[in-house]
Amino acid sequence: MPFQFVHAVIAWLLKRRKHQIDLFLKYPYEVQKELLNRLLYTAEDTEFGKKYDFTTIKNYKTFAERVPIQQYESFEPLIERVRQGEQNVFWPTSIKWFAKSSGTTNAKSKFIPVSDESLEECHFNIGKDLLCLYLSNNEDTELFVGKGLRLGGSSSIHEDKHSYFGDLSAIIIENLPFWADINTSPKQKTALMSEWEAKMEAIVEETIQEDITSLYGVPSWMLVMCNKVLEKTGKQNLLEVWPNLEVYFHGGVNFNPYREQFKKLIPSDKFKYYETYNASEGFFAIQDQNNSDELLLMLDYGIFYEFIPMSNFNGENSTAIPLEQVKLNTNYALVITTNAGLWRYLIGDTIKFTSLNPHRIKITGRTKHFINTFGEELIIDNTEEAIKRACLETNAVVIEYTVAPIYMDGQQSGGHEWIIEFSEIPVNLDYFTSVIDDTLKSINSDYEAKRYLNMTLAFPKINIARKNLFYDWLKQKGKLGGQNKIPRLNNSREFIEELLGLTEVNTL
Numbered sequence: 001m002p003f004q005f006v007h008a009v010i011a012w013l014l015k016r017r018k019h020q021i022d023l024f025l026k027y028p029y030e031v032q033k034e035l036l037n038r039l040l041y042t043a044e045d046t047e048f049g050k051k052y053d054f055t056t057i058k059n060y061k062t063f064a065e066r067v068p069i070q071q072y073e074s075f076e077p078l079i080e081r082v083r084q085g086e087q088n089v090f091w092p093t094s095i096k097w098f099a100k101s102s103g104t105t106n107a108k109s110k111f112i113p114v115s116d117e118s119l120e121e122c123h124f125n126i127g128k129d130l131l132c133l134y135l136s137n138n139e140d141t142e143l144f145v146g147k148g149l150r151l152g153g154s155s156s157i158h159e160d161k162h163s164y165f166g167d168l169s170a171i172i173i174e175n176l177p178f179w180a181d182i183n184t185s186p187k188q189k190t191a192l193m194s195e196w197e198a199k200m201e202a203i204v205e206e207t208i209q210e211d212i213t214s215l216y217g218v219p220s221w222m223l224v225m226c227n228k229v230l231e232k233t234g235k236q237n238l239l240e241v242w243p244n245l246e247v248y249f250h251g252g253v254n255f256n257p258y259r260e261q262f263k264k265l266i267p268s269d270k271f272k273y274y275e276t277y278n279a280s281e282g283f284f285a286i287q288d289q290n291n292s293d294e295l296l297l298m299l300d301y302g303i304f305y306e307f308i309p310m311s312n313f314n315g316e317n318s319t320a321i322p323l324e325q326v327k328l329n330t331n332y333a334l335v336i337t338t339n340a341g342l343w344r345y346l347i348g349d350t351i352k353f354t355s356l357n358p359h360r361i362k363i364t365g366r367t368k369h370f371i372n373t374f375g376e377e378l379i380i381d382n383t384e385e386a387i388k389r390a391c392l393e394t395n396a397v398v399i400e401y402t403v404a405p406i407y408m409d410g411q412q413s414g415g416h417e418w419i420i421e422f423s424e425i426p427v428n429l430d431y432f433t434s435v436i437d438d439t440l441k442s443i444n445s446d447y448e449a450k451r452y453l454n455m456t457l458a459f460p461k462i463n464i465a466r467k468n469l470f471y472d473w474l475k476q477k478g479k480l481g482g483q484n485k486i487p488r489l490n491n492s493r494e495f496i497e498e499l500l501g502l503t504e505v506n507t508l
Contacts (some may be wrong), residue, residue, distance in 0.1 A: 015136075017128060020300065021300075024298075024299040025358045031300055032299055035299075036063065048078070048341070052067050068344065069320060069344045070316060074316065075090075078090050079098075084162055085161070091113065093117065095163075095340065097113075099281075100166055117339040117340070121301055123172050126276060134272075137289065137290050138272070142213065143246060147185045147213065149210075150185075152191050174188075185206060185210045186202065208241060211242065213242070215248040218485070220485070220486070223265075226262075238266050245271070252278065254384045255273065261399070274286075281338065281342060284301075284305075284334075285297045295363075297359040303339070307335065307351075313367065326356070326359075327353070331350055331352050332351055332353075333346065333348075333349070348366050348368055349365075350364045366380065371490070371491055375446060377444065379489070380488045382443055383440075383489065387401065389435055390435040395424065396425060397423045397424035399421040401419060403417065403418050404417050404493045404495065407493075413455060413457060416460050416461070418436075418462045419463040420462060420464060433462050472502060473498065
């Protein structure tokens with residue numbers, strides 16, 4: 001089939017979706033209000049709906065007063081009942097799929113319900129909308145002349161007695177219509193291989209024979225795969241392997257620490273990067289402009305959003321606000337109600353709004369991934385910016401990092417201890433550390449106050465990790481691949497002590 005015809009058909013289909021996106025851009029509050037009413041009506045005869053009398057909830061105020069904010073631990077008993085075969089507990093249609101959370105911060109796995117509605121309205125739409133928004137900004141694209149390389153989860157699907165579970169990407173791949181496999185690589189069989197290192201080799205072998213025009217996946221693992229491609233082919237950069245490569249769709253972690261490394265792998269000013277905001281619970285936002293670091297909040301994916309100002313955050317006892325009450329540049333914890341039966345679920349992410357017309361956001365961190373041991377309120381957004389500036393100042397390239405507190409000892413000040421794995425180590429490590437420290441002081445007044453005269457916080461302590469330290473740590477924990485991520489910040493020393501125990505870490 002001629003490329004021009006395929007491109008014309010795909011473009012026509014995607015432009016139809018653009019009109020639907022324009023609708024929620026024009027009427028954001030009405031779309032969210034109607035969505036909440038639909039979710040309440042749909043689930044009113046479930047056990048959860050009867051408990052909170054959904055039939056008499058007619059507005060957001062009543063919904064917020066009656067239904068409690070819940071974290072996973074509170075909702076887990078209901079999820080476990082559905083996993084054991086019960087239905088109509090918190091969602092009326094049958095739920096048999098569960099996305100197993102792959103975060104590194106909890107030894108205990110989470111099993112997030114995935115309904116048919118969430119697959120259709122949310123998880124499948126993200127792929128179409130990525131292409132839709134990309135095409136609307138780049139009408140001269142030749143994206144569809146080749147294939148998209150997807151780097152998904154590391155786990156195959158596992159069958160329980162009454163349900164199935166696995167990495168979300170594996171569930172999506174398992175449920176995709178047959179035609180979706182035509183224009184992507186690797187094949188479904190390869191994509192669902194469970195042993196990560198063997199799968200990586202298989203993906204490399206399969207994709208170097210293809211005309212790859214786009215990449216999809218988490219930056220940390222995509223970087224590993226790309227380097228293996230160059231190692232296998234002996235080429236200097238990815239454009240020598242795939243000359244028509246034009247865009248990388250990424251998500252899962254902040255891209256800033258990886259940006260310079262990908263620029264070296266793909267040395268082209270025309271190459272584009274598009275970010276998504278996704279989690280096991282759903283897809284929430286998509287970059288809708290070229291060369292932007294803002295993400296458009298997707299308001300018609302079957303997800304009703306609420307927001308807790310982090311200045312008043314108190315876990316499940318917090319007070320949330322709806323979309324129409326949010327303000328610019330305020331750090332919020334995200335609360336979601338979904339078409340898979342998660343009701344006022346505290347997902348654990350924090351965001352801030354950079355625009356209210358339309359509603360665009362930036363991800364700032366995690367409610368649990370911060371350091372506030374000394375009142376410094378350090379969040380991931382702060383450390384990412386500090387790393388970015390330090391790398392620009394010193395020509396360093398950071399692969400991975402994590403930060404933990406150094407507790408006060410008698411008259412000795414506390415501090416922050418970093419482990420950083422570099423691909424390009426700065427010539428002057430003292431200066432690198434000073435830039436990090438100065439940047440944090442300039443963007444975080446609480447950190448600056450605690451650093452005053454070293455009285456509470458001492459100068460940061462930097463550990464230079466040996467090559468592949470973080471990779472080996474994840475491998476040791478059985479968490480290679482997919483959406484597994486390094487915990488950037490932690491209020492305890494649990495993870496940093498494990499990493500320091502893997503030897504060959506140089507201390508500055």
